[in-house]
Amino acid sequence: MEPDLRYPIGKFEPVQSLTPDQRRECIDAIAEAPARLAYAVAGLTPAQLDTPYRPGGWTVRQLTHHVPESHMNAYTRVKLALTEEEPAIKTYEEARWAELGDVKVTPIETSLALLENLHTRWVLLLRSLSPADCKRTFRHPEWGVGTVDVLIAQYAWHGRHHVAHITSLRERNGWR
DSSP, X not given: OOOOTTOTTOOOOOOSOOOHHHHHHHXXXXXXXXXXXXXXXXXXXXXXXXXXXSTTSOBHHHHHHHHHHHHHHHHHHHHHHHHSSSOBOOOOOHHHHTTSHHHHHSOHHHHHHHHHHHHHHHHHHHHTOOHHHHTOEEEETTTEEEXXXXXXXXXXXXXXXXXXXXXXXXXXXXXX
16 A cells, blocks of 8 residues: 555544653654754755655645744644633644745745744743643634643644655655
């Protein structure tokens, strides 16, 4: 069977709560995401950065800018859930964001630095949370009610997911 290039590590499986060990593993994955993304794109040429990771998919450049954009939204969602009673969170049109002019002209190093600095703050916050904090809720217009644990698990997966898009493209194309 042909692998699904959209989901090289599989689809995200939502969970409402994590064990302390699962939470620690997910937070560690979030902490590692900036370095993993930087390693995945290291040494790529401009032409390679502008190559879609799959037919009809985003380019490596778009993916590199998308990850910090998405994770900024997640960081904000966590902070809202921690400071408000079941806040309604806003979605965003990520596909349209990927087409904006800054994605085409901003060097990827800018987004790599943004991701690294964002994750420094985010991981410090996540590691400070109590089990009760991780059960705090938010309301998503499409998913319904979710917990901080859901976001922790989802964004641990999200970073690995997009890094795998790039690393699997590199493998398929023999880009070393």
